[in-house]
Amino acid sequence: MTFSPxxxxxAAIASFSKADNPRLKQIMQSLxxxxxxxxxxxxxxxxxxxxxxxxxxxxxxxxxEVRQEFILxxxxxxxxxxxxxxxxxxxxxxxxxTVLGPFHTPDAPPLPNGSDLSNGAPGEALYxxxxxxxxxxxxxxxxxxxxxxxxxxxLYDVQRSELEHERRxxxxxxxxxxxxxxxxxxxxxxxxxxxxxxxxxxxLSTGRHPWRPAHIHFLIAAEGHQPLVTHxxxxxxxxxxxDVVFGVRPSLVGSFxxxxxxxxxxxxxxxxxxxxxxxxxxxxxx
Amino acid sequence: MTFSPxxxxxAAIASFSKADNPRLKQIMQSLxxxxxxxxxxxxxxxxxxxxxxxxxxxxxxxxxEVRQEFILxxxxxxxxxxxxxxxxxxxxxxxxxTVLGPFHTPDAPPLPNGSDLSNGAPGEALYxxxxxxxxxxxxxxxxxxxxxxxxxxxLYDVQRSELEHERRxxxxxxxxxxxxxxxxxxxxxxxxxxxxxxxxxxxLSTGRHPWRPAHIHFLIAAEGHQPLVTHxxxxxxxxxxxDVVFGVRPSLVGSFxxxxxxxxxxxxxxxxxxxxxxxxxxxxxx
Numbered sequence: 001m002t003f004s005p006x007x008x009x010x011a012a013i014a015s016f017s018k019a020d021n022p023r024l025k026q027i028m029q030s031l032x033x034x035x036x037x038x039x040x041x042x043x044x045x046x047x048x049x050x051x052x053x054x055x056x057x058x059x060x061x062x063x064x065e066v067r068q069e070f071i072l073x074x075x076x077x078x079x080x081x082x083x084x085x086x087x088x089x090x091x092x093x094x095x096x097x098t099v100l101g102p103f104h105t106p107d108a109p110p111l112p113n114g115s116d117l118s119n120g121a122p123g124e125a126l127y128x129x130x131x132x133x134x135x136x137x138x139x140x141x142x143x144x145x146x147x148x149x150x151x152x153x154x155l156y157d158v159q160r161s162e163l164e165h166e167r168r169x170x171x172x173x174x175x176x177x178x179x180x181x182x183x184x185x186x187x188x189x190x191x192x193x194x195x196x197x198x199x200x201x202x203x204l205s206t207g208r209h210p211w212r213p214a215h216i217h218f219l220i221a222a223e224g225h226q227p228l229v230t231h232x233x234x235x236x237x238x239x240x241x242x243d244v245v246f247g248v249r250p251s252l253v254g255s256f257x258x259x260x261x262x263x264x265x266x267x268x269x270x271x272x273x274x275x276x277x278x279x280x281x282x283x284x285x286x
Numbered sequence: 287m288t289f290s291p292x293x294x295x296x297a298a299i300a301s302f303s304k305a306d307n308p309r310l311k312q313i314m315q316s317l318x319x320x321x322x323x324x325x326x327x328x329x330x331x332x333x334x335x336x337x338x339x340x341x342x343x344x345x346x347x348x349x350x351e352v353r354q355e356f357i358l359x360x361x362x363x364x365x366x367x368x369x370x371x372x373x374x375x376x377x378x379x380x381x382x383x384t385v386l387g388p389f390h391t392p393d394a395p396p397l398p399n400g401s402d403l404s405n406g407a408p409g410e411a412l413y414x415x416x417x418x419x420x421x422x423x424x425x426x427x428x429x430x431x432x433x434x435x436x437x438x439x440x441l442y443d444v445q446r447s448e449l450e451h452e453r454r455x456x457x458x459x460x461x462x463x464x465x466x467x468x469x470x471x472x473x474x475x476x477x478x479x480x481x482x483x484x485x486x487x488x489x490l491s492t493g494r495h496p497w498r499p500a501h502i503h504f505l506i507a508a509e510g511h512q513p514l515v516t517h518x519x520x521x522x523x524x525x526x527x528x529d530v531v532f533g534v535r536p537s538l539v540g541s542f543x544x545x546x547x548x549x550x551x552x553x554x555x556x557x558x559x560x561x562x563x564x565x566x567x568x569x570x571x572x
Contacts, residue, residue, distance in 0.1 A: 003382070003535045005371045011532050012364025019492040027328050028492055034324035036368055042316045046369050053356045060346005060356075070339045070346075078298025082322050083332050085291045096289070206305040206314055246297050249289045 009036040055198055062197040066158075068102055072199045075099060075245040076208075089226055089284030090251075093135040098247040100229050101217065103156040108146050108172040114266060116184035117171030123152030123186025125274040126256075127264055132179045132220055132281045139179030140283060143222035146172050147183065149215070154191025175222075182266065187256070187275050188214040190239050203244065210244050213237035218281070225283035232279055254279050295322040341484055348483040352444075354388055358485045361385060361531035362494075375512055375570030376537075379421040384533040386515050387503065389442040393451075394432050394458040400552060402470035403457030409438030409472025411560040412542070413550055418465045418506055418567045425465030426569060429508035432458050433469065435501070440477025461508075468552065473542070473561050474500040476525050489530065496530050499523035504567070511569035518565055540565050 012032045019025035038044070062069035074080045080099050088097035111117055118125075132143040148170040150156050157168040175181045192210040194200060203210050215231035231247060232254040233240060240248050254277045264270050298318045305311035324330070348355035360366045366385050374383035397403055404411075418429040434456040436442050443454040461467045478496040480486060489496050501517035517533060518540040519526060526534050540563045550556050 003371060005368055008364050008368045008371050008532050012368075015364075015494055015528070015532075016492050018494075021491070024492060027330070027334065028488075030324050030328045032363055034320040034327070035363060035365055037323075038316050038320035039365060039368055040372065041320070042313050043372060044313070044369060045373060046366075048313065049360070049365070049369055053354070053360065056342070056356050057346055057349045057354070060343055060349060063343045063346060068339070068343070070342045074335070074339065077318055077321060078294050078301075079321055079325060079335070080332075082291055082294045082298075082325055083330060083335055085289060085294050086326065086329060087331060205307070206302050206310060208301055208304075242301070246294050246301075 005036075005040060009033070009040075012036065055202070058198040067194070067197075069197050069199055071102055072193060072197075073202075075101075076193070076199055076203060078246045081246040084229075089228075092284050093282060094226070094284035095228055095230055095282045096249045096251050097229050098231050098249060098252060099245055100219075101245075101247075103148060103150075103158055104146075104217065104219065105148070105158060105167075105170070107167070108148065108170045109167050111171040111173055111183070113173055113176055113180075114182045114184075115171065115173065117147065117169060117173075118151075118184060118186045119166070119168045121151040121157070121169040121186050123169075123189070125270060125272065126185050126187045127182065127266065127274060127276045128185060128216070129182045129265065129276070129278045130180070130281060132175050132181070132222060132283065134225065135282055135284055139175075139177075140222040140225065141175055141177045141179055143175040143179065143181075143220055143225075143283075144172060145175065145181050146217075146219040146221075147185070148217045149185065149188045150191050151186055152189050154189050184266075185216070188216055188234060190214045190237055193244055208244065209239075209242065211239045211242075212245060213239035213243055213248060215247075220281055220283060222283055224285060226286055228281060228283050230281075232277070291322075291326060295319070295326075298322065341488070344484040353480070353483075355483050355485055357388055358479060358483075359488075361387075362479070362485055362489065364532045367532040370515075375514075378570050379568060380512070380570035381514055381516060381568045382535045382537050383515050384517050384535065384538060385531055386505075387531075389434060389436075389444055390432075390503065390505065391434070391444060391453075391456070393453070394434065394456045395453050397457045397459055397469070399459055399462055399466075400468045400470075401457065401459065403433065403455060403459075404437075404470060404472045405452070405454045407437040407443070407455040407472050409455075409475070411556060411558065412471050412473045413468065413552065413560060413562045414471060414502070415468045415551065415562070415564045416466070416567060418461050418467070418508060418569065420511065421568055421570055425461075425463075426508040426511065427461055427463045427465055429461040429465065429467075429506055429511075429569075430458060431461065431467050432505040432507075433471070434503045435471065435474045436477050437472055438475050440475050471502070474502055474520060476500045476523055479530055494530065495525075495528065497525045497528075498531060499525035499529055499534060501533075506567055506569065508569055510571060512572055514567060514569050516567075518563070 016028040090096040214234040221227040376382040500520035507513040
């Protein structure tokens, strides 16, 4: 008597049938089914899977307190963005969500509306204005707008060991009574995800580039509404169609306008050229 | 415009379309397709997937030079055994294969045919006899038979730190001109896979036991034939129907006979009861 591959798949699925937690049971059984289907479809060999085991092991060993290579793997396989798209509120009229990414921190400095949050970050000046509204069009006052971005050198503050705990191009602002907010920062630039680990090797081996198009992160929270985690991308970026983490959605590409030195929208006078960008965010009610 | 989850899956699959290596391209595209299908089928949430990321990270951190938790994960999800079953030669009349497992070493001590390889391992005496043949029924002389097993306490020699590099219940024997081999060892007992890591936690959380039924490992190699990696299981073991790594195949359950003290088949006289087991191995030509 010969046991078929299908019999092994069936036995592995059945082994989870006694799990007490019905959701865990569902997830493990679906995982086994699809994992085995992948192996069967490719007729994966034991030698190939040993290379996979070594890849996963190296990915685990790359993870420490400041680096999460498995999140990077999930991001570069499109899984992180798939989960965002499956669960976001865009289908109810809210602004589309995108990936949180690994550079959010819980300690963005609270700043008055209209502040300059660049704090010495290199880059051309950028003045961002926005409004936060409900899907019914009502202004959302006192919403918190958490902002973080890379600078002109493609680095976040947390990637600059010389900064220690100083925050740059990062801040937390509240909307005013009309749901408006504004801040000065720097023009974001495209940057590569870390390529010195197993995920970078995977990208290189498969002919993929490691670049993310220039963007600014937003995490917007208002009472009675679902928090919105999204980016605004810089229009014209060469990587908009090939973001290594599949985070770009056309509705999230912002219009960035360049201006010569002179008077800015907030009344200040700039002695160098600067940029402006304006966007309206819509949050879904809980 | 709203991007659909399917559009993200399609983009992630397409991102591998320029891979130079066609096999790697096929594997990565199939992996992304099935990984995304798993997430879509379960409507996996970002919080659930973060628990998954943490599980994978802990699994990587558990791996070191003597412990491979990702192989254990692959084994307990049935993937290792699926690959064995997909590729083994049983469909051409050869003995069925099963998983190699993590306890094979390249330095089993070469011993004369008929030797006692137990070397002090605790357990009841067992005398194993076997033949190695081709699928055409010809005896395979001078085949190498690599044997390893757990002892009566469920431990392999390499799991006993007090042994250092001493080998117990492990040996390498050559078949004679008629393809026959024999050795003395100890009766194997069931044992649990390591449960002190993330995989053990996964088994516990899903109501699965960690036990493998008692077995002896064989790796048999003969010129002109594919190496056979298999086990012989002990009939009557309570875990034959629920091996935690899905390695049992009915054709691999051996008949173990118990005998009272007295004369053994090799002519020796035993002052305590002992066991015998006989099996015929068939190798597939390359």
